[in-house]
Amino acid sequence: AQKVTQAQTEISVVEKEDVTLDCVYETRDTTYYLFWYKQPPSGELVFLIRRNSFDEQNEISGRYSWNFQKSTSSFNFTITASQVVDSAVYFCALSEANSGNTPLVFGKGTRLSVIA
Amino acid sequence: DSGVTQTPKHLITATGQRVTLRCSPRSGDLSVYWYQQSLDQGLQFLIQYYNGEERAKGNILERFSAQQFPDLHSELNLSSLELGDSALYFCASSVVPATGQGDGYTFGSGTRLTVV
16 A cells, blocks of 8 residues: 655744755555645645656756655655745655556645744 | 635534535546545545546545535535544545546645534
8 A cells, every 4th residue: 555654744944944855655556646735824735746656857946846766765855945935734645546546645744834 | 726616615513413515626627535634634535536436435434425426526424523523624636537647636725624
């Protein structure tokens, strides 16, 4: 069965610091998708990125970057020069594509607090 | 607006009561998922429907049930409510059943249920 582990429950950084959120996953499928979502204090889930298992290229989007390493089953998320608006709970998630019917499985989330 | 509409946004009810949460998926999406987010829990998958049929079941209690109608909207029914059922309930939709193609999963803004 698939599993997503976010070992960091809470992280607190000072504004402008870089921060990395860890995500480790388990799956038996060879084809799968990994996601990151942001949940700000308002509560909605904001989609950040989707990555398929065949694409190990790192991705950068503005201050956000993602490092996907199949060898360590990790999909880590880095925020560069953090800002107060980045304060939120961040969820890593996995869906297995081979079986075709598995919904998203989420980690328990990492609460990021960015202090001014 | 994500395109997934959940109503109501807030609901307060007493223990032992029954409530119905409604979800309208994004236009064109056939698959609907329900998730529960309790205070100290991550996002727990409850149930998935695809084009009117149940596709996958997660940690859904027997007191809970769901259905997807011909117009593709879905309802989650929660009965004999207990204090512990207080949570944020999310609905998500996708174009294909959990393959992560396209935009992946689109989440509604959630229904916050408070049982008193």
